[in-house]
Amino acid sequence: MNIFNKNFKALKQLLIFKPPVNPPPFVLKEAEKPGDLIASDLRIDTAVKQQAALLRYARRVSNTLEKTLKIFAEPNQEKKIAALKLELAALCQQEETLSPVIEAYSLAQDPRDQAVSSSIEENILALETIYNFPDNKDLIIRSITIPASPPVTAKLAFVEGLVDRKIISLSVLQPLMLMGSQERELYQQDVLNLLITKYLPSNRVKLADTLRDVTDSLNLGDAALFLDGVARAIIVETKGQEHRAVNRPMIEQSVRGSQSGFTETLKVNTGLVRSMLRTSDLTTEILTVGQRSNTLCALMYLKSVINPDLVNEAKRRLANIQTDVIVESGMLQQFLVDSPAMPYPQALSTERPDRVAAALSEGRFAVLMDGSPFAIVAPINLFTLFHAGEDFSYSGMGASLGRLLRLFGAALTLILPSAYIAITYYHPEALPTDLALAIAGARERVPFPAVLEIAMMEFAFELLREAGVRIPGMLGGTIGIVGAIILGQAAVAASIVSPITVMIIAVTGLASFSIPDFSLAIAIRLTRFSFEVLAAIFGLVGVASGLLIMTGLLCSLKSFGVPYLAPIAPKTKAGFDVVMRGQVFTQELRPDELSPLDKRRQASVSRSWTEKEPAGEEDES
Amino acid sequence: MSYQPGKMGLAEGLALVFIPTFASVFLSLGPINLDMAATAAWMTPFVHFVPSVAVLYALLYVLKNTTGDFYAACQELLSTTITRLVILYYIGVFFLDAGLLIRQFAEDTLLTALPQVDFELITVLYVFMVVFLIYLGIEALARTTYIVIPFIGFGIILVVGLLFPQYHWLYLAPWNGRGLDKVLLAGIKVSGVDLAIIIPVILAGSFQNRRTIKGAVLYGLGLSASLKALTIAAGIAAFGVPAGQETVLPFYQMARLIYINRFVQHLEALSIILWSIVGMLTIALEIYVGLYLLGRLFNLPTFRPLIIPVVLILAELSMLPDDLVSVITFYAWAEYSIYSAGWALIPAVLFLAASYRVWRRRAC
Numbered sequence: 001m002n003i004f005n006k007n008f009k010a011l012k013q014l015l016i017f018k019p020p021v022n023p024p025p026f027v028l029k030e031a032e033k034p035g036d037l038i039a040s041d042l043r044i045d046t047a048v049k050q051q052a053a054l055l056r057y058a059r060r061v062s063n064t065l066e067k068t069l070k071i072f073a074e075p076n077q078e079k080k081i082a083a084l085k086l087e088l089a090a091l092c093q094q095e096e097t098l099s100p101v102i103e104a105y106s107l108a109q110d111p112r113d114q115a116v117s118s119s120i121e122e123n124i125l126a127l128e129t130i131y132n133f134p135d136n137k138d139l140i141i142r143s144i145t146i147p148a149s150p151p152v153t154a155k156l157a158f159v160e161g162l163v164d165r166k167i168i169s170l171s172v173l174q175p176l177m178l179m180g181s182q183e184r185e186l187y188q189q190d191v192l193n194l195l196i197t198k199y200l201p202s203n204r205v206k207l208a209d210t211l212r213d214v215t216d217s218l219n220l221g222d223a224a225l226f227l228d229g230v231a232r233a234i235i236v237e238t239k240g241q242e243h244r245a246v247n248r249p250m251i252e253q254s255v256r257g258s259q260s261g262f263t264e265t266l267k268v269n270t271g272l273v274r275s276m277l278r279t280s281d282l283t284t285e286i287l288t289v290g291q292r293s294n295t296l297c298a299l300m301y302l303k304s305v306i307n308p309d310l311v312n313e314a315k316r317r318l319a320n321i322q323t324d325v326i327v328e329s330g331m332l333q334q335f336l337v338d339s340p341a342m343p344y345p346q347a348l349s350t351e352r353p354d355r356v357a358a359a360l361s362e363g364r365f366a367v368l369m370d371g372s373p374f375a376i377v378a379p380i381n382l383f384t385l386f387h388a389g390e391d392f393s394y395s396g397m398g399a400s401l402g403r404l405l406r407l408f409g410a411a412l413t414l415i416l417p418s419a420y421i422a423i424t425y426y427h428p429e430a431l432p433t434d435l436a437l438a439i440a441g442a443r444e445r446v447p448f449p450a451v452l453e454i455a456m457m458e459f460a461f462e463l464l465r466e467a468g469v470r471i472p473g474m475l476g477g478t479i480g481i482v483g484a485i486i487l488g489q490a491a492v493a494a495s496i497v498s499p500i501t502v503m504i505i506a507v508t509g510l511a512s513f514s515i516p517d518f519s520l521a522i523a524i525r526l527t528r529f530s531f532e533v534l535a536a537i538f539g540l541v542g543v544a545s546g547l548l549i550m551t552g553l554l555c556s557l558k559s560f561g562v563p564y565l566a567p568i569a570p571k572t573k574a575g576f577d578v579v580m581r582g583q584v585f586t587q588e589l590r591p592d593e594l595s596p597l598d599k600r601r602q603a604s605v606s607r608s609w610t611e612k613e614p615a616g617e618e619d620e621s
Numbered sequence: 622m623s624y625q626p627g628k629m630g631l632a633e634g635l636a637l638v639f640i641p642t643f644a645s646v647f648l649s650l651g652p653i654n655l656d657m658a659a660t661a662a663w664m665t666p667f668v669h670f671v672p673s674v675a676v677l678y679a680l681l682y683v684l685k686n687t688t689g690d691f692y693a694a695c696q697e698l699l700s701t702t703i704t705r706l707v708i709l710y711y712i713g714v715f716f717l718d719a720g721l722l723i724r725q726f727a728e729d730t731l732l733t734a735l736p737q738v739d740f741e742l743i744t745v746l747y748v749f750m751v752v753f754l755i756y757l758g759i760e761a762l763a764r765t766t767y768i769v770i771p772f773i774g775f776g777i778i779l780v781v782g783l784l785f786p787q788y789h790w791l792y793l794a795p796w797n798g799r800g801l802d803k804v805l806l807a808g809i810k811v812s813g814v815d816l817a818i819i820i821p822v823i824l825a826g827s828f829q830n831r832r833t834i835k836g837a838v839l840y841g842l843g844l845s846a847s848l849k850a851l852t853i854a855a856g857i858a859a860f861g862v863p864a865g866q867e868t869v870l871p872f873y874q875m876a877r878l879i880y881i882n883r884f885v886q887h888l889e890a891l892s893i894i895l896w897s898i899v900g901m902l903t904i905a906l907e908i909y910v911g912l913y914l915l916g917r918l919f920n921l922p923t924f925r926p927l928i929i930p931v932v933l934i935l936a937e938l939s940m941l942p943d944d945l946v947s948v949i950t951f952y953a954w955a956e957y958s959i960y961s962a963g964w965a966l967i968p969a970v971l972f973l974a975a976s977y978r979v980w981r982r983r984a985c
Contacts, residue, residue, distance in 0.1 A: 423890070426735060430890035432883050538746055541734050544894040545750050548901060551768055552754055556761035561626070569764035571632040 056121055057091075057098055064091060083150040090118040090229030112212040118231040120155050126211055127157055139218075146176050152191065153228040157214075162221035164240020171202040172223055172236050191230060204237035219294050243268065249351045251518065256393035258354040266370035269353070270298050273366070273375075276357035277302070287318050289332060289369075293325040297332070300356070301365040307595045310379070313560060314365050329372035336367070336376070338558045343523035346559040348377040348384055355389045363596030379562035379594065382554060383578050385517040386410070392584055400580040407579060409514030414528050416508050417454050418535035418543050420501075424450040426539030442498040451536040453497045457505040458529070460487055465509075566593035628829045633763035634821045634837020635844070637906060640766050641718075641817035642845040643773070644903040646852050647896035648725055649949045650811070650956070651871040654853065657807035659862045660798040663854035666846035668808020673815040676965055677838045679972035680822045681831055686975045690825035692917045698974035707967055708918045711823070714816065714963050715911035716935055719904050721952045723747055724939035726900035728948075733873055734893040747901060748936045754905035755912070755928050759827060762909060766902050770844075776895045777848050780872070780888060781855040783879045788858040797862065813960030818842055819968070820910055872896070908932060 064087055071080045097117060111126045124141055131139040138159050146152040156172060176199060196205045208214045214224045214233050221239035246268065249261030258276075262269045270284050285299040297318060301311055314336075321335045330349065337346040350356060351373050356366045359377045367376040386406045391399040424443075428436050446453060464487070468480035488502045508528070515521040527550055534542030557564035567574035573592040576582030585606040590596045605611060629637075654662040680691075687694035695704035727744045735743060754762050791797075798804070818841075821834045828834050856871045859878055868874045876892035879885070912931060916924035942948045 426737070427890045427893070429887050432886070434883065537742075538738065539735055540890055540893050541730055541743075541746070541897045544897045545746060545901070548750065548765065548769075548898055549753060552757045552761055552765045555764040555768070556757045563764075565764065565768070569632070569768050570630060571767075 053098060053122070056119070056125075057094055060094070060119065060121070061091060064088065080150055087229050090231075093118045093231060094122070112210070112215055114211050116209060116211060116214065116226070116231055116233050118229050120153065120226050120228045123211070123226045123233070124155055124157070127214070130211065130215055142173070144173065144177055146195075155226045156223055157218060157226070158223035158238060159218050159221070162219070162241050163223060163238040164221075167202070167238045167240055168223060172200065172225070172238065175199050175201060176225075191227060192232060192234060195225075195227075195234060200234070200236055202236045202238070206235045208233045208235050216288075216294065220296065239267075241265075246272065252350060252352050252355070252389055252516075254352075254388070254390040254393075257390040258352065260353060261351045262353060262368070262373040262375060264371050264373055266296050266298055266368055269368045269373075269375070270300065272353040273300060273356050273360070273368075276353055277360060281305070282360070285315070287315070289318060289321050289323075289335075290326040291322070291324055293327065295326050296370040298368040299365060300360060300368065302360050302363070305361065305363045305590070305596050305598050306365060307363065307597060310363075310560060310594070311365060314367070314378070318367070326369070327371065329367070329369045329374045329376050332367065332369055332372075333376050336378070338560065342553065342557060343519075343526050344382070344554065344557065344564070345385060345517060345519035345523065346378070346380070346557065346564065348380045348517070349374045349519065350377060350389070351375070352389045358392070361590075361601065363590050363594040363598075379558075379560035381559065381562065381566050381593070382564055383568075385520045386515070386579075388516050391581060396576075396581050396583045403579055403581065406514050406516060409511040410520075410524055412511040413508050413515070414524055414531065415543065416511070417458070417504055417528065418531035418546070419540075420504050421451050421454055421532055422535040422539040422543055425536065439498075439500055442500050445495040446498045447495070448497075450501070451532070453501045454505070454532060457491070457497055457501055458532070460491075461505055461509050462525075562593050567591070629760060629763055629824075629827050629833075630829055631833050631836045631840070632767045633760070634828060634833055635841040636763050636766035636770055637820050637824070638817055638838050638841025639770060639845045640899060641820070641903045641906055642815055642842060643849060644722065644899050645814050646777075646849055647870070647872050647892075647899060648722075648729070648952075649869050649871075650814070650953060651853060651856060652866045652868060653953050654807060654811065655857070655862055655865045657810070658799060658804045660793055660795060660857060661801070661804040662807070663793075663850045663857060664804050665808040665811060666849040666853070668805055669812035669815055670842060670846040672809065672812055672965070673818050673842055674839065676815075676968045677818055677835065677842075679968050680819065681835055683968070683971045683975045684822065684825060684831055684834075686979055691819070691823045692914070694971065694975075698971055698978065705918060708914050710967070711819075711963055712911045712914045712918070714960060715907045715914070716931075717955065717959070718816075719751075719907040719911065720935045720939040721948060721955070722900060722904050722907070723751075723936055724942065724948050725945070725952065726896070726904070727939075728945045729870055729873075730893075730897060733870065733889065734897070744936055744940070747904065748932055750901040751905045751908060752928055752932050754901065755909050755932070756925070759824065759909060759913075762902070762905060766906070769898055769902065773895055773899060774844075774848060776891055777852055780876050780879065780892065781851055783881055783885065783888065784855055784859050784875055786881065787878055788855070789861065790858060792858050792861040793854060810957050813956040813958075813964050815842060816960045816964045819963065820906070823910060823914065908935065 064084075067087075068084060071077055071084055074080070094117065097115075111129050114126055117123050117126075127133070127139065127141070133139055138161060140158055140160050142156040142158075144154050144156060146154055154176070156168075158168065176195075192207060196207075206217075208217065208224065209232055214235070217235045218224055221241055223236045223238045225234040225236060227234075243265040244263045246260050246263055248259050252261075260272060262272065274282060274284075279302070281302050281304050283301055283303045287297045287299060288294050289297050299311070299314055299318065317336050321332075323335065326332050326335070333345075333347050333349065334340045339346065348355075348359070353375075356368075356375045356377060360366060364377055364379060367378075369376075386403055388402065388406075391402065394402075423430050424439065431439070443450070448456075461484070464480050464483045467483070468476040470476070471479055484506070488506070491497045492499050492502060512521055512525065515524060527546070531543055531546040534546045536542075538545065554565055555563075555569055563570055566572050567578060570593075573589065575589055575591065576586055577591075585602070588602055588604055588606070589599055590601050592599070651662075654665055658665055683694050683698070684690075687697045689697075692704065692708060695707050699707065723744070727740065727747050730743050730747075731738070731740050754765070757765075818838050821828060821837050825831075825834060828837070852872060852875075856865055856868075856875055859875055860868060860871070865871065873889055873892050873896075876889040877887055879888045908928075908931060912924040912927055915921070915927065915931075921927075939948075942951070
């Protein structure tokens with residue numbers, strides 16, 4: 001029987017399939033929110049926290065009592081008794097905060113809203129909770145003892161990666177730990193002021209009363225110093241995250257004019273602007289956006305020039321952005337502008353400090369964001385987007401020619417394909433007979449209607465453009481050109497499209513690159529596609545309708561309350577810097593639509609040397 | 622600042638007057654003018670410009686001696702009941718004109734630009750555009766019109782200029798005409814086309830001040846009259862009176878007649894763009910004014926919900942006449958009769974009432 005059983009089991013093991021024992025696959029379920037905890041769990045959690053806090057306090061009292069016994073047993077008690085008094089005072093303060101009602105309240109609330117405790121232990125525990133320690137390894141807490149009589153126990157907290165280690169060592173740790181005398185009597189006086197004024201040689205030192213102030217500073221790259229028995233923290237500026245050096249602008253390159261572009265570091269960027277506007281009038285207000293990212297923003301303006309309502313509005317909008325994270329200035333721009341659904345940019349995005357400086361001097365404001373090498377300049381009008389950074393570096397006629405070319409390019413890219421579709425479909429009589437015959441001949445072998453030809457070529461061109469942007473380095477441009485040539489030739493050879501269509505799309509694409517602002521180019525591309533659809537259905541009447549819709553929409557747009565088509569609609573005193581550009585010395589007034597406080601930017605005779613006697617002798621020839 | 626946010630200025634007012642007074646150039650009223658005034662038909666815009674200016678000054682006098690806009694002035698001077706009747710009349714006139722224009726522009730588009738497209742589809746396009754433009758509001762509508770005006774002017778001058786080789790100057794000779802008295806009569810008779818001078822007065826609350834309204838009407842009407850006279854004169858010089866009387870769409874035919882060389886010829890495509898833009902703007906503006914008055918009449922907080930139903934109803938009504946000829950005939954008759962009452966009669970009554978009021982005040 002036994003043998004039978006053994007054989008049966010062996011046979012069964014051999015024949016019957018046993019699935020491998022794998023761990024269950026991961027399935028993402030709905031996360032349990034803190035609010036989902038049942039009330040009893042929450043009560044237990046709070047009670048545990050309260051008990052732990054009381055235990056820590058009891059341990060501290062016990063340590064202090066031991067210390068007291070030691071002090072009374074030693075000679076030279078006066079100085080030590082003074083320090084002991086302070087420690088006892090701190091204990092009393094901690095006891096107050098540990099009263100059951102206060103504790104229950106403070107433990108239930110966000111730990112960041114707690115006041116800085118006089119107990120280092122409590123502060124560090126709160127910080128560890130806030131920073132999700134020990135899972136999060138970025139928070140560094142360094143215990144130090146400041147040599148004094150009696151020695152001061154302190155903890156230095158900072159976030160790795162955001163601070164400069166050299167500054168931490170040289171400006172905080174070294175002066176506190178090494179350079180001091182053993183005879184310092186810190187507890188005899190106002191310890192915080194003494195440390196700030198005598199022993200911390202950092203540029204900027206401030207005090208923090210709540211843990212929110214502390215964490216905000218830590219997140220910016222500062223270090224927080226907690227002292228035992230002191231219910232405030234010292235915040236020392238130790239910012240020093242790695243950043244890119246100031247380099248040439250990548251997108252807005254210029255032949256003449258400044259060759260420096262913004263970087264990802266806010267302070268470097270504000271410094272670049274300030275280096276071009278060295279005036280005390282230039283105001284830089286620092287604000288924070290993003291409730292989780294706490295990204296720093298700088299609002300820059302010339303106080304004596306800009307309309308104060310504009311500054312207030314910009315601040316109001318920046319202060320009322322309710323979102324988690326803002327990582328790039330383009331994202332911030334969408335939160336700020338009047339009509340974000342419209343593809344036409346309502347603020348200028350520039351990486352050139354000289355453009356920002358010029359805009360500020362006109363009475364506009366700029367918003368720079370930490371982590372973004374682009375500044376947002378507002379209010380603007382449509383024509384600003386056709387200006388280039390170096391326009392004022394050339395003579396008026398040269399700059400005007402450039403601007404006219406850009407406008408012509410924009411008009412061409414907007415209308416050319418739709419006009420081709422409309423004329424081919426509905427109005428061939430608009431073409432000279434020879435040209436109409438040439439087009440008809442070229443299209444003879446093509447089996448598709450003109451609109452499909454244009455659509456295919458547009459799609460191919462957009463693919464090439466996108467691929468050119470996404471492929472890294474030099475390869476992108478090369479692939480774009482090679483792809484365009486090969487695709488175009490192959491499409492014509494295969495009689496899928498006519499040569500005239502290839503030419504129209506090529507000219508349209510080339511013209512679109514003359515638009516200086518990338519966001520505007522995208523908007524014009526989108527408009528062009530809708531024009532093509534209208535042209536296919538309604539011919540030139542459709543194109544006219546499209547133009548009317550576009551003009552109407554642009555007329556109703558506003559950039560921070562300033563009409564988008566000013567100074568043309570509404571008509572304002574334009575100066576000579578809209579499409580055509582006058583001489584630099586004739587630009588006497590600032591843009592009227594911005595309603596600046598100081599309307600005049602230079603004297604009516606700015607080249608006053610022309611009215612003065614020349615140096616040297618008079619030319620007698 | 623040289624403009625007042627939320628208020629329209631001279632440029633916007635000019636546009637509001639120019640577009641509706643100029644739109645008739647692209648329609649079929651020219652041949653009717655030719656019939657009445659022959660070679661001197663080009664003078665008629667200037668003839669009715671003069672009494673239009675008098676009407677403007679009368680209305681400005683009314684505004685000066687009352688408070689508020691046209692509606693408020695009517696209420697102050699003519700009592701609420703009569704004001705309601707007057708406003709109802711103006712609503713009717715503006716809606717009637719808009720309806721007639723929808724039909725004419727849609728038919729003309731079908732005839733000349735899009736013969737293969739369904740008439741309903743063209744009407745839908747006009748309806749959509751008009752609704753869209755009205756939704757943008759009067760400020761955006763006026764500014765769009767203002768931006769378009771230079772292109773219209775340039776287009777007209779281009780067509781007139783390129784037509785130069787086709788001109789027969791003798792066609793304009795006065796001895797081929799009907800006489801100055803006939804010209805004056807014809808000019809006065811068609812003065813209803815200048816009804817739009819009342820638009821800035823109706824929308825007075827949206828303008829900066831009375832001086833802006835005065836400048837807007839004078840410049841807008843002056844520009845419109847000059848360009849109209851130029852176009853009519855060019856048409857007469859190109860076609861002559863007998864042939865001109867036979868042309869249904871004179872401006873289209875003029876653009877079609879252009880021949881400089883084989884590369885510059887047949888520019889009717891340009892005229893299509895011009896007239897469709899002018900048509901859409903004019904219809905939108907007239908319906909906007911009608912809706913605005915409707916809102917004032919019934920004290921509505923906003924007339925936006927009425928835009929789509931009103932435009933649809935007007936488009937449907939405009940399709941009632943059997944053919945285009947009956948529409949053109951009725952349009953011409955309406956301009957001579959119905960519109961003239963709104964252009965001259967009501968402003969005259971208001972002027973008399975305001976003068977009487979001033980006289981009484983002085984007497985007291």
